Amino acid sequence: MMGKQLHTIISREIIKPSNPTPSNLNTYNLSEIDIIAGKAYLPLVFFYPNNLNCSLLTAQEKARVLKKSLSQTLTRYYPFAGRLSTHLAPYIDCNDEGVVFLEATIDSELDAFKLISEHDENHLDASFADDMVCYNSPHNVSLVGVQLNHFVCGGVALAVSMSHIIGDSCTLASFMTHWASVAADYGLVDHKSVLLPLNPFFIHSPRSNSILPDSSAVINQDLISNYVMRTFVFPNSKLSDLKNKVVAAGSINNPTRVEVLTSLLHKTALLAAATNNSGCFKPSYLFIMVDIRNKLVEKLPQNTAGNFASFMMVPTRDKSETSLSMLVGEIKKHKLQMEGVQSVKHAAENLISSMSKLGNEALYACTSSCGFPFNKVDFGWGKPVATAFALRSAGKNGFVLMDTPEDDGIQAQVILEKQDMEVFENDMEMLSFCQMNNV
Incomplete structure (x- = not known):
């Protein structure tokens, strides 16, 4: 290194x-x-x-x-x-x-x-x-x-x-x-x-009575240092194979690349955590960020500036619920429930309500930037050969998905606890669908 x-x-x-x-x-x-x-x-x-x-x-x-x-x-x-x-x-x-x-x-x-x-x-x-x-x-x-x-x-x-x-x-x-x-x-x-x-x-919002959260507390560097990030690349040809595998295993119709890849990453991470916990499976929630501009009753244009995102909370309570077809099915079900958001205020209330229900479950976050034109940002000297989010300081389990520079696949930045990553990056099913960039 x-x-x-x-x-x-x-x-x-x-x-x-x-x-x-x-x-x-x-x-x-x-x-x-x-x-x-x-x-x-x-x-x-x-x-x-x-x-x-x-x-x-x-x-x-x-x-x-x-x-x-x-x-x-x-x-x-x-x-x-x-x-x-x-x-x-x-x-x-x-x-x-x-x-x-x-x-x-x-x-x-x-x-x-x-x-x-x-x-x-x-x-x-x-x-x-x-x-x-x-x-x-x-x-x-x-x-x-x-x-x-x-x-x-x-x-x-x-x-x-x-x-x-x-x-x-x-x-x-x-x-x-x-x-x-x-x-x-x-x-x-x-x-x-x-x-x-x-x-x-x-959009000119009315003045809120809320105040911003105080984030001035010292960040726990020991917690952050226990997490590592790796980048994996999943070619479209392999993602097509993954979609076919999901369709063949259940009643899922037309799964998207992002749905099947998110499910594969989440499944692999859950099983890695169980392996490091003497085989004991811990219930979890998968937080998936969702752009709600086109899900509001009064839809907003994509160039609307601000935060117009909510998240789906997809539960996995038992190891028996970690099959790819079940995970994709749960994601699709929760996605349908996101349609018809009444207003930004209602979306905020739903976020707060969802967060209040959390207990001791393991939490994983997934954000997809697929479809956003980050790889086409050209200042006059060509498109970028790569883009990447800085994730280390997040200090939590998660996946960030982006289109590859040539739009021929999806790049996944994965952040997990060190011991879980050691198992995750050697998972044969996951590796069969990706190419990993090695130093």
């Missing part, structure tokens, strides 16, 4: 919107779901190699394009450049104070860094501005942080971290797509030649 590469910060700047936010938009009230989302970050890094398009620009020119286009993008995503009025306030002052933008050099080749990052859960953290990989603190005032990392080979890693207070993965995807389109436009003679995405749609 290779050692850590040296990150050296070479510049720090605050990027402000290119135009001031109108006075009538100076206050952005958080919705009830925003408040529940709390002060976690969504930290995502994009890897761009030094290909022909990338090499046409110097490191300084790439940074200039990114900063200029970010400034313009922030005029549309104006709450992102704001600040929480107080540490616990349920609204944002849209005061245009800006977004932190750091540049760093990494004493490594991009490919070597990316490869070790797939196995070393500590490795990505230094790629993000101001340690924005876990929870916001009173000392970290920016709602969005950007760090442009330059590799010795000329490639770059753009690490973007967005506070969960201001949006979910769908919001982050819309923001990145908009920013990249503006940046690509700057590299062209005719600035009208790139069709920009739709401007974000902001």
Whole structure:
């Protein structure tokens, strides 16, 4: 295993919107779901190699394009450049104070860094501005942080971290797509030649009486250090085989790639935990995040900014319920129950009610970004060769699914306790459907 590469910060700047936010938009009230989302970050890094398009620009020119286009993008995503009025306030002052933008050099080749990052859960953290990989603190005032990392080979890693207070993965995807389109436009003679995405749609919520959860407590580093992350790749051809296996075993019709893969990962993790518990099976819940923009009675456009996500709680009470067909069936049943959400307020109430029912069950979380255009984020020097979330600081069992860069499969980032991962990554059924990137 290779050692850590040296990150050296070479510049720090605050990027402000290119135009001031109108006075009538100076206050952005958080919705009830925003408040529940709390002060976690969504930290995502994009890897761009030094290909022909990338090499046409110097490191300084790439940074200039990114900063200029970010400034313009922030005029549309104006709450992102704001600040929480107080540490616990349920609204944002849209005061245009800006977004932190750091540049760093990494004493490594991009490919070597990316490869070790797939196995070393500590490795990505230094790629993000101001340690924005876990929870916001009173000392970290920016709602969005950007760090442009330059590799010795000329490639770059753009690490973007967005506070969960201001949006979910769908919001982050819309923001990145908009920013990249503006940046690509700057590299062209005719600035009208790139069709920009739709401007974000902001819903103006009434002021909530709730306060934000206080996340200033010290994070238990011993707990975090007991978890490890691994990256697995499941080609579409293998996922088709997995779908056929599920269909042949039961009465499941037309399972999706995400449904069968989520079930396989969850089953493998549950059996690994039982193996390490002398064969004793512990009941569990699988939390699956769901975008509810198109599940509300009054549907919302996909470019609606904010948190419009809920989760399904899929129970597994006994080892006999871990067959793939049963797990897929439970996921489909709970998915149907998500249709027809009355309002954001009702969704928030359902979230709180569901959480109140938890006992001593084991918890696993699954988030799918499949279908989101993260792998198409092109700032003018090509699409990323890889994207990855920083998961180490989550300190919990879970799976994050993303489309592979070539859209020929699904990449799964899996985080589990160390002893469970040792069993998980050697499971023959799981391995038969994937290719694992080895250092």
